[in-house]
Amino acid sequence: MQCPYFPHTQEDLKQMLDKAGAVSLRDLFADVPEEFIYKGEFNLPDAMSEMEVLETFRRMESLDKPLTVFCGAGAYDHYAPAVIRYILSRSEFQTAYTPYQAEISQGTLRYIFEFQSMICSLTGMDCANASMYDGPTSAAEAMMMCVAASRRRRRILVSAALLPQVLDVVRTYADYHGMDVGTVAQADGVTSSDSLRELLSAGDVAGVLVPGINRYGIIEDLTGFADAVHGAGAILAVYSDPSSLAVIRTPGEWGADIACGDAQSLGMPLSFGGPYAGFLACRKEYMRKLPGRIVGATSDAQGRRAFVLTLQAREQHIRREKATSNICSNQSLMALYATVYLSLMGHEGLKRANDLSYAGAHYLHDRLIATGCFEDVFDKPFLKEFVLRSSVPADQLQRSLAEEGFFAALQTEEGYVSFCVTEKRSREEIDRLLAVIRTVI
Amino acid sequence: MSKTIEGLYYSQSHEWVKAEGNIALIGITDYAQEALGSIVYVDMPQEDDTVDVEQDFGAVESVKAASDLISPVSGTVREVNTALEDSPALLNTAPYENWIIKVEMSDPSQLDNLMSAADYAAYCETL
Amino acid sequence: MKYYDKLIFELSSPGRCGYSLPENRWGTSTDGLPDRLRRKDAPVLPQVSEPDVVRHYTNLSQMNFGVDSGFYPLGSCTMKYNPKVxxxxxxxxxxxxxxxxxxxxxxQGALKLYYDLSRALSTLTGMAEFSLNQFAGAHGELTGLMIMRQYHRLRGDDRRTRVIVPDSAHGTNPASAAVCGLSVVQVRSLEDGTIDVEALKGLLDDTVAGIMMTNPNTLGLFETHVKEIAELVHGCGGLLYYDGANMNALLGQVRPGDMGFDIMHLNLHKTFSTPHGGGGPGAGPVGVVPALAHCLPYPRVIRRPDGRYALMTDKDSCGRISGFMGNFGVLLKAYAYILMLGKQNVRNVGPYAVLAANYIKESLKDCYKLPVKGLCKHEFVFDGLADTSSGVTTLDVAKRLLDYGFHAPTIYFPLLFHQSMMIEPTETESKETLDAFIGVMRKIVEEAKSDPELLRSAPHNTPVGRPDETAAATHPVLKYEDM
Known part of the structure; x- marks a missing residue:
């Protein structure tokens, strides 16, 4: 079957080969030792038509069981306004490269500048980069920033109340990067400030990472954290859910130096784990330690406002082994996603999404307690996500719910099950979930 | 051809040193600023930091390049040139009038390992 | 392209609304949270209507240039057509x-797709197993080096902390090595841009974890001594890492696994046609030989004997490097591309890409300086104009190309030459497009003679001219509030 992506006719090929001084395509690989030319057959199907490709994917799609999502744990099922997909599908955005040539990339550069502005406003920070891969890797980069900024200290502290995947990724990066990791204990479902103070007292800590909302869905009270951390000469980073920052106290307000997290909660599709976008923002004094692309405003020779990639001397293509990070791409198109989402929502829309999530989650929470089969593990304020102790074995409960079309009661730790409600879950859906749970328990 | 100033000491990594008793004023040479282009940022140590001979103590950044600052002597930083924070381009316009740090030398004999103006000019010719 | 000067914040007017959500009829809200946990002032976000948003971003898109807009010969970036299916x-x-x-x-459907794509990448590269959890090429490199270190550590070989990187390598290689806690040893290139094997020999000992190679290298040249290099590095106990940035040259013809490489990454957004999205999201799957499979990051997707798919964590794994299982949405696109090509057409990707590069090189080598003659692979490097008397630089040529509706090549990389101009046309550009580009490149040579100032002040037909980058970096303005 002819491939629609190859434009060459036989005549084109002949003329091009002539110019290249070759008789056949094989001649173009004359510099490759014969033994390396692959002569076997690839273990792939024959070329498919577009219809067959679509059919193949639809068949795979049908093997997945559609579930109504009542879990979060780092990936949240928020509503995405219809506009976003249409904007993102514009090929001028989608098929562009990193905006190296500023004169023909003002579209990308401007939305990244808008993204940076919005992230700063949500987090209460002074500057933000043009996005990271995802939340957990943004946390790892934040910790490497702390170590780079401190110059001499290599020890970081992470709260045990962070999402498990964030802890895992930070520990992996730390292991290879040569950072020594201490774990701040959790007490009664939140980061223990006593444990933090004790670990800081050695005076060798470069940076501390704590959650704004933790793995149990609890909103952490970080009163006194910044003073303790700064008093020990260290940097405080807060891992946040950006959607929640429309209503809950910001990393900036807690006195943090760095904010990081996953922008997925800004309406991005769950998409089996990606693509999402991480974010990373900081106070001005750490600006030059911030990894990744950063866009700045300037002007051209005629005085027209223009935007460019800036502070590039931090980056790998200039610093090579001395760069603050090896990041060279960003999640640009997903940053556009977040930017369009936040433009449409505004602070009021984001507040509404939070209110609806909060109200639905508290309704579900109270009804579950009322069944008598669940009890609170911690009595602490939560936003949209919470954990309960279940008298029914978690795996059995989760399986029964999945069979009825719900993804709920995710086992987070032995005996704990987690639920999450966003504005997408109607009262009807919640009642249906409750009805199924009552038949299972 | 780039400028040199008599009476200063020069390193192969293009720093100059002006000795004032026990104190060394350290800056970058005209050759260095020309090679870098428009300087946009100078990363400097803090007062009381120690610097070691042939170790980096900061960096100079232009739009498309960055170069580590290598200390020609060992000692303790006594003063940093804060004017460079707002006006890094001073290193372009007057490289020999704008020192970056003042270091109290722990071993002034290290100056003997550096080049004179004439030797440095000859060295630059070979690059 | 027309100049449009608004930021979304500048369209904002208090009380305007661009969202549509149900009223809150629950009777509770976040106002019920304790004061100390709530933010004081609302964030400063735009207050705009839905049509405002659509028009604003449509206007922004019209100041952007993508592969769908025109030819994008950006070296080492493989800007091929992004199929719409x-x-x-x-x-x-x-x-x-x-x-x-x-x-x-x-x-099960999603896991099967993940698994099937990993098998497809294995057959195309000759590597035994793939992890698809990496978000980008640089992320793949970092993971690959973690695997390298983990392999040595598991064998109790803790002294191997040096990694050899050619001086022609992408800057990401040494940066990834440094992030991974390895020290970088540079090996120099010969005049033809390939690795100096004699110099390499002097660097090899029992502290070497491995070598990172890009083949073809950043000059677009095949490293003909790869077999000897593999024997030398393996001989001293090191591993070979293949940077897949330039894999498009070889796709369908040569497999890294057959050349002796132990670990590699692929850039699905280059070689496998997924869109670059203005810098991401991409995907940088990592493949390894059988002896290293246990070191791959977790979670891994496996096919169980009963035909079901499952996630697995190996105790020897190098660790978790992503929140979940990578950019799944990007993986789907790459797999669709592979199915469209099929086992026959995939053989032509590399040869057509190489043909296009050689065609341009041979058509322009009389008026641009070609520092390394002879056959190139998917890309090649000019070192500025052949006639330098006008003083016109590579930057000027690049900017003038924008006026003619072409994206510029990669410029000032590799660092081996002062006026590098790295051109990569890919296999999806027609001869007509290549001829039009060649015509414009020749016209620019004429302009350099007749009117060099026209080039120095280019571009002239773009929404903005050359921005003042020095001002941007000296006094950074990084958010709307600071303007």
Whole structure:
């Protein structure tokens, strides 16, 4: 079957080969030792038509069981306004490269500048980069920033109340990067400030990472954290859910130096784990330690406002082994996603999404307690996500719910099950979930 | 051809040193600023930091390049040139009038390992 | 392209609304949270209507240049056509709505796709196993080096902390090595841009973890001594890492696994046609030989003997390097591309890409300086104009190309030459497009003679001219509030 992506006719090929001084395509690989030319057959199907490709994917799609999502744990099922997909599908955005040539990339550069502005406003920070891969890797980069900024200290502290995947990724990066990791204990479902103070007292800590909302869905009270951390000469980073920052106290307000997290909660599709976008923002004094692309405003020779990639001397293509990070791409198109989402929502829309999530989650929470089969593990304020102790074995409960079309009661730790409600879950859906749970328990 | 100033000491990594008793004023040479282009940022140590001979103590950044600052002597930083924070381009316009740090030398004999103006000019010719 | 000067914040007016959500009829809200946990002032976000948003971003898009807009010969970036069926499959609702933590038995289709793509990449590269969890090429490199270190550590060989990187390598290589806690040893290139094997020999000992190679290298040249290099590095106990940035040159013809490489990454957004999205999201799968499979990051997707798919964590794994299982949406696109090509057409990707590069090189080498003569692979490097008397630089040529509706090549890289101009046309550009580009490149040579100032002040037909980058970096303005 002819491939629609190859434009060459036989005549084109002949003329091009002539110019290249070759008789056949094989001649173009004359510099490759014969033994390396692959002569076997690839273990792939024959070329498919577009219809067959679509059919193949639809068949795979049908093997997945559609579930109504009542879990979060780092990936949240928020509503995405219809506009976003249409904007993102514009090929001028989608098929562009990193905006190296500023004169023909003002579209990308401007939305990244808008993204940076919005992230700063949500987090209460002074500057933000043009996005990271995802939340957990943004946390790892934040910790490497702390170590780079401190110059001499290599020890970081992470709260045990962070999402498990964030802890895992930070520990992996730390292991290879040569950072020594201490774990701040959790007490009664939140980061223990006593444990933090004790670990800081050695005076060798470069940076501390704590959650704004933790793995149990609890909103952490970080009163006194910044003073303790700064008093020990260290940097405080807060891992946040950006959607929640429309209503809950910001990393900036807690006195943090760095904010990081996953922008997925800004309406991005769950998409089996990606693509999402991480974010990373900081106070001005750490600006030059911030990894990744950063866009700045300037002007051209005629005085027209223009935007460019800036502070590039931090980056790998200039610093090579001395760069603050090896990041060279960003999640640009997903940053556009977040930017369009936040433009449409505004602070009021984001507040509404939070209110609806909060109200639905508290309704579900109270009804579950009322069944008598669940009890609170911690009595602490939560936003949209919470954990309960279940008298029914978690795996059995989760399986029964999945069979009825719900993804709920995710086992987070032995005996704990987690639920999450966003504005997408109607009262009807919640009642249906409750009805199924009552038949299972 | 780039400028040199008599009476200063020069390193192969293009720093100059002006000795004032026990104190060394350290800056970058005209050759260095020309090679870098428009300087946009100078990363400097803090007062009381120690610097070691042939170790980096900061960096100079232009739009498309960055170069580590290598200390020609060992000692303790006594003063940093804060004017460079707002006006890094001073290193372009007057490289020999704008020192970056003042270091109290722990071993002034290290100056003997550096080049004179004439030797440095000859060295630059070979690059 | 027309100049449009608004930022979304500048369209904002208090009371305007661009969202549509149900009224809150629950009777409770976040106002019920304790004061000390709530933010004081609302964030400063735009207050705009839906049509405002659509028009604003449409206007912004019109100041952007993508592969769909025109020829994009950006060296080492493989800006090939991004097929639209890819987008179609990635937006199927059954995949878009899957939660990454939902039970494996409810996500068998997605897991099968992940697994099938990993097998397809294995057959195309000759590597035994792939992890698809990496978000980008640089992320793949970092993971690959973690695997390298983990392999040595598991064998108790803790002294191997040096990694050899050619001086012609992408800057990402040494940066990834440094992030991974390895020290970088540079090996120099010969005049033809290939690795100096004699110099390499002097660097090899029992502290070497491995070598990172890009083949073809950043000059677009095949490293003909790769076999000897592999024997030398393996001989001293090191591993070979293949940077897949330039894999498009070889796709369908040569497999890194057959050349002796132990670990590699692929850039799906280059070689496998997924869109670059203005810098991301991409995907940088990592493949390894059988002896290293246990070191791959977790979670891994496996096919069980009963034909079901499951997630697995190996105790020897180098660790978790991503929140979940990578950019799944991007993986779907790459797999659609592979299915469209099939086992026959995939053989032509490399040869057609190489043909296009050689065609341009041979058509322009009389008026641009070609520092390394002879056959190139998918890309090649000019070192500025052949006639330098006008003083016109590579930057000027690049900017003038924008006026003619072409994207510029990669400029000032590799660092081996002062006026590098790295051109990579890919296999999806027609002869007519290549001829038009060649015509414009020749016209620019004429302009350099007749009117060099026209080039020095280029571009003239773009929404903005050359921005003042020095001002941007000296006094950074990084958010709207600071303007």
């Amino acid at each position: 890819n987008e179609e499959v990635a937006s199927l609702p059954g995949f878009a709505s899957l939660h990454p933590l939902q039970p494996e038995w409810t996500a």
